[in-house]
Amino acid sequence: MSFHQKQTINKKRFAYSVMSDEELEGLHFDVLEVPQSSKILDTRSVDNFKTNVFSGPLKSKVLGALDKSIAEEKLEAANYWAFQLLFSGHINALFDKLISISAKQINIANPRLSTFILKKTIEWEKLTSHKVYDKKMQIKLRNNQEMRHLIVEIVSLLTLSRKRKLEGVVRLKQNDFSVNYFKSKLEAKDTQHIDLILKEEDPNEVRIASNEFLYQLMKKNITKTLYWLSWILEWEKIHVKKYKQFKVAPRYNDGIDKKCVTNVIWLIWEIVNYVKKSNFDIQLECHQELNSLWDLYKRNFTLGSRSRKLIYLIWSIKFLSTPKCDWKLKLVERPYLYFHSLANVNLMAKKIKPHEVNKGIYQNDKYKILIQDNYIVSGNEKTSKDNARIRQEEKHRKDMEKAHISRIKEAKKKKVSMNSMNKMDTLREIDKYMNF
DSSP, X not given: OOTTSOOOOOGGGSOOOOOOHHHHHHHHHHHTXXXXXXXXXXXXXXXXXXXXXXXXXXXHHHHHHHHHHHHTTOHHHHHHHHHHHHHTTOHHHHHHHXXXXXXXXXXXXXXXXXXXXXXXXXXXXXXXXXXXXXXXXXXXXXXXXXXXXXXXHHHHHHHHSOOOOOOOOOOOOGGGGSHHHHHHTOOOOXXXXXXGTOOTTSOHHHHHHHHHHHHHHHTTOHHHHHHHHHHHHHHHHHHHHHHSOOOOOOOOOTTOOGGGTXXXXXXXXXXXXHXXXXXXXXXXXXXXXXXXXXXXXXXXXXXXXXTTTHHHHHHHHHHHHXXXXXXXXXXXXXXXXXXXXXXXXXXXXXXHGGGOOOOOOEEETTTTEEEETTEEEEGGGSOHHHXXXXXXXXXXXXXXXXXXXXXXXXXXXXXOOHHHHHHHHHHHHHHHHHOX
């Protein structure tokens, strides 16, 4: 039988069994451990990195440096700061920062970015949700090859993408809620479209503001659209502060807890999705990106995450308010730099590895092994001269400590400072040599 002929395996000759999903998942994670040469063996726990990162700088400073490096397209620096956060166990802070950068710095400048972010979010959640990396054990992800590649993929893509600032919500004043000023802002001619969206339980004041939001969004006026978005969200805050709650008609969406269905945010999203479906000028690629942003917003939604996820809503408004996006642009414009970063992912780890800390030396008398700085040295290989030197240095260190403690006690007894004690000793030595 030639090499190219189809070959079959005779199962009767082999012992085999079907692996469970848990066994397969565990095997998958074991295989993806990084090479020993770039493995981080630091003994510090995640509690040691609450304010500082792996090599010492403040976490807040590193997050700022990551933001700046991506903005200035400094590829190596951006990956360096991202790895500092990964190696310190700041997994969630790192990912949240990258999502924020993708929306605030890039958004539609890389039109296909939102679908890429959705795919990477799913991969991220799959990795971080594994029971091996539960809670404080997430720091172990720094030695997972798939996580390292995922970070370099996201950071490198964001760094190499074109940049475009994302508009934000408008800061409103008390005057914005006065009746006369409110009326002066109204521009919608009718309620033809909003009547298809509103329900009986929706409050009257939100009905009017929602109609204006829809009208400006259909006109592609992003400034005025964001004004009415800000108005609705601020009105909700005022109402909650005064009456403890603010509800609209329930709107049910897949994956959303029933406790959240009366939140005003779903009315806003229904308007956005209505404009997306009813606007025939929107290109097919734009539909896909808008669907990705909608999925990202709904994904693992909680009331606590609403503010953080608002960037997905504004990103969607940006798409709908932009006449045309350049869909000829590729997701990765400079692939040679992008793949160069991916190929050197573990070289970055080696660059940071010398900053790792290993606490203490452990001597095992039974097996005669010495473990120092993460390397095992056989006790039999060390000469008696080396052992004597180590014992002598240790004895000298202890003697110095005892002498220092004794000097402190003597100074306290004589009620003088250590500085004065040292000066007196110096004078005695001078007298001794002068009288010789």
